[in-house]
Amino acid sequence: MYKINIIQALVFLSIVFGCKESFSMQARTAQGNEEKKEVLLIGTFHYNNPGKDAAKTKSFDVLSEESQKELNQISKAIKEYSPDRVFVEWPHEEQAELDSLFQLYREGKYFLNSNLSDFYLKNEIFQLAFRVAKDNDLKRVYAVDYTDTRFPFDSLMTVIKENKQSDLQKEIEKAIRSFTTDFDNKIEQGASLLEMTCFMNTAQLRQISNKFHTEIPLLAGDTDNFTGAYLISEWYRRNLYIWSLVQKNTTPDNKKVMLLMGASHVATIKEFIEKNNMWKTTELKDIMD
Numbered sequence: 012m013y014k015i016n017i018i019q020a021l022v023f024l025s026i027v028f029g030c031k032e033s034f035s036m037q038a039r040t041a042q043g044n045e046e047k048k049e050v051l052l053i054g055t056f057h058y059n060n061p062g063k064d065a066a067k068t069k070s071f072d073v074l075s076e077e078s079q080k081e082l083n084q085i086s087k088a089i090k091e092y093s094p095d096r097v098f099v100e101w102p103h104e105e106q107a108e109l110d111s112l113f114q115l116y117r118e119g120k121y122f123l124n125s126n127l128s129d130f131y132l133k134n135e136i137f138q139l140a141f142r143v144a145k146d147n148d149l150k151r152v153y154a155v156d157y158t159d160t161r162f163p164f165d166s167l168m169t170v171i172k173e174n175k176q177s178d179l180q181k182e183i184e185k186a187i188r189s190f191t192t193d194f195d196n197k198i199e200q201g202a203s204l205l206e207m208t209c210f211m212n213t214a215q216l217r218q219i220s221n222k223f224h225t226e227i228p229l230l231a232g233d234t235d236n237f238t239g240a241y242l243i244s245e246w247y248r249r250n251l252y253i254w255s256l257v258q259k260n261t262t263p264d265n266k267k268v269m270l271l272m273g274a275s276h277v278a279t280i281k282e283f284i285e286k287n288n289m290w291k292t293t294e295l296k297d298i299m300d
Contacts, residue, residue, distance in 0.1 A: 047291045049267045050257070051094060051298070052281060054212045054274030056194070059133040071198055071207060073133050081204040085295070086142045092298045094147060095265035098257050099140045100272045101154035109136075109154045116141045140271050153260050155270075157252035160245040167242055170232040179230055186223050190216075209296050217278035224275060250279045 058073040072078060101109050112131075115121040121137070131137060136152070144152045171180050197207060210216065224246050228239030253276065261268055270277065284290050 045289070046266065047289060048261065048265065050284060050290060050292050051089065051092060051267065051269040051295065052212070052277050052284075052292050053139075053208065053269065053271045053295050054217070054277030055135050055139075055208060055271060056211055057273065058135045058138055059129045071204070073135075073138055073204065078204045082139055082142060085139065085205065085208075085299070086146050088295075088298050089143045089269065090146045092267065092269075092293075094143070094267045094269040095149075096153055096261060096268040097140050097144045097147075097149060098153045098155045098260070098268060098270045098272075099136045100156045100276065101136060101152075102156050102158050103154045103256055106154045109152060112137070113141055113144065113152050117145055135271060140269075143269065153256075155253050155256035155260065157249050157256070160249040161242075162245060163238060163242055167228055167231050167238050170236055170238045174232055174236075176231065179227070183223070183227060186219065186227075190219070205299065211274040212277070212294060212296070216274070217281065220275045220278040221282070224279065246279070250276055251283065254280050254283045 056071065058071065060070040073082075099109075112121065116137070121141070122132075140152050168180070168183070171183070193210075194207075197210060202210070225243050228242050231239035253272070257268065257270060270280070272280070281292060284292050
């Protein structure tokens with residue numbers, strides 16, 4: 012009787028797990044057959060150059076005639092790509108203000124204000140995202156930034172100096188200096204807006220950015236100091252919240268969306284997207300060809 016019960020139990024378990032595996036395979040097949048949503052990733056330098064990043068670079072003249080022509084060309088290419096939503100680096104809790112500004116833009120009144128500060132005049136949100144959204148007849152530009160985080164870079168460098176980690180300090184300073192030099196040289200050589208944007212979105216620069224933001228800081232300090240780990244956790248938190256907001260603001264019928272962010276954010280968010288089998292990415296250079 013005992014042997015019979017064991018055999019019955021084994022048969023039952025094989026049926027249960029067999030069904031579970033079958034359902035799992037069916038779910039994976041259905042998921043694989045479902046069309047992936049697509050994100051047009053545009054990592055950018057900040058057109059108004061507020062000087063808030065660790066790397067201090069020269070300013071680019073986004074208001075020049077050549078840059079304005081290129082912005083129109085970029086927007087035209089994105090119109091052909093036809094995104095259903097445009098997401099930008101603006102605090103998500105301030106969506107109402109962004110809506111008001113975009114409404115003025117749609118009515119052709121935004122740039123009539125002669126008192127616009129550099130930010131409101133030159134920033135990529137107003138120069139590119141608004142242009143794209145209007146060209147695509149979109150009613151809203153979505154704010155998806157999350158700013159309630161910290162990035163204690165100064166504290167990180169203090170910890171490194173206090174622990175006499177000169178090699179680590181030199182590595183960080185070299186990385187910042189190398190990017191700044193390359194960026195400034197391109198501006199001095201007359202690189203166009205499109206060329207600068209493509210430079211900011213190369214695989215090499217994204218790899219360097221992610222190493223700078225998510226790997227190197229872990230080595231700072233002694234075994235009782237986690238300033239670097241905290242900095243990285245805050246960096247991930249901000250970008251995870253951004254990616255969460257992008258998904259939450261995308262409806263089932265939205266097949267293509269555009270994300271315009273600082274290039275370092277895009278470098279990290281791209282890694283999140285690549286781990287999600289319901290999404291895929293495309294690059295600006297691909298739709299400009």
